[in-house]
Amino acid sequence: MMISEQTIERIVNQVMAELTSSPSQSIPIELSARHVHLSQKDVDLLFGGKLTVERELSQPDQFLCKEKVRLIGPRGIIDRVAVLGPVRKQSQVEISLTDARTLGTETPLRQSGDINGTPGVVLASPHGIVSLEQGLIIAGRHIHMPEADAEQFRVSDGDLVAVHVKGERPVIMEDVLVRVSDNFSLAMHIDLDEGNGCGCINNTPAVIFEKEC
Amino acid sequence: MMISEQTIERIVNQVMAELTSSPSQSIPIELSARHVHLSQKDVDLLFGGKLTVERELSQPDQFLCKEKVRLIGPRGIIDRVAVLGPVRKQSQVEISLTDARTLGTETPLRQSGDINGTPGVVLASPHGIVSLEQGLIIAGRHIHMPEADAEQFRVSDGDLVAVHVKGERPVIMEDVLVRVSDNFSLAMHIDLDEGNGCGCINNTPAVIFEKEC
Secondary structure, eight states: OOOHHHHHHHHHHHHHEEEHHHHHHHEEEEOOOOOOEEEEHHHHHHHHTOOOOOEEOOSSSSSSEEEEEEEOOSEEEEEEEEEEEEESSEEEEOOOOOHHHHHTOOOOOETOOOTTOOOOOOEEOOSOEEEEEOOOOEOOEEEOOHHHHHHHHOOOOOOOEEEEOOSOOEEEEEEEEEEEEOOOEEEEEEEEEHHHHTTOOOEEEEEEEEEEO | OOOOOHHHHHHHHHHHHHSOOOTTTOEEEEEOSSSSEEOOHHHHHTTTTTTEEEEEETTTOOEEEEEEHHHHHHHHSEEEEEEEOOOOOSOOOEEEEHHHHHOOOOOEEEEETTOTTTEEEEEESSSOOOEOOOOOOOOOOOEEHHHHHHHHTTOOOOOOOOOEEESSSSEEEEEEEEEETTOOSSSEEEEEEHHHHOOOOOOOEEEEEEEEE
């Protein structure tokens, strides 16, 4: 029986990754619960113009707000959804596949910011209501990586990597997007479905297993 | 820089798996939603002694019942939970980690049947109430495999394998238990958290990637 080209390629990639990276350095997992990023216009409509800091998040300048919103879909609603600041150019709602079923919306898997053609959803607060025309996504998993770490791991912005996540139900997650910027601190973001699916919690160690492309 | 022993071992295993198995043959994924297996005594208490077939399941002789139960935990309840037949020696309740949070119970990851020392839960129906002393688990992922498939895949009952699950968010799941018996039909069972986490549905193809031990 022959060894497939795919397997040879995988093995070569694995050896190269082992030779060129530092596999012992682990990346902390951070679980992203459902949350909303708002434009200034939508902050005006929902909260009278201002977001209030509840606490700082691990990514520099990002914060959890005291304000919460209700998501309203065709089948169901989800209450007390976190709002993250600061304001962005476009509002964006990040939910899990489980949440999508609760709301009753076909929700695509997209990387943050890539919201053209995605479905909308209704946001409500005690102050107002906003019907977003688009912006509802299931966020693709990704690693926030400062430049120095990217050099050490020998990866670049936009690379896809496979990551060994060592939770109670260990998995190797493929197609994890690397995002490199000195505005980031090192962390791998996955959603609650992915976290529950592999039995991991915040700071479960993850290790880059191979570089895919 | 050296290649670690772990990597060499993984590569050797992978080549051996490729040489000795038929990696092109895929195993259908079946998503297990939360469900309950009941002892005859608990069927007596909850449903007056008899289970009614709603439909046959993929595994021979297994069936979904018309009867449903309510699960009652310290924090929350879950309604209309599926009952699977036929009756078993011991009642067992299989939920996801997400469900465990809804109920408010610390629920261990166990393989089916291995329930000694697990927490209990309260089951209710319009006919009665049962307080199980144990039997609440998050079921470990596993593959049901007839003898002929086991021969072809070169695996034995009790083996652990890593499985490439090719859903929308592809992963390699490690530590998947192989259960071999001619009472089974070929299928890999994962729970809804695992299914949602990797964006797969019933019959998403899965391929054995390597034999772990």
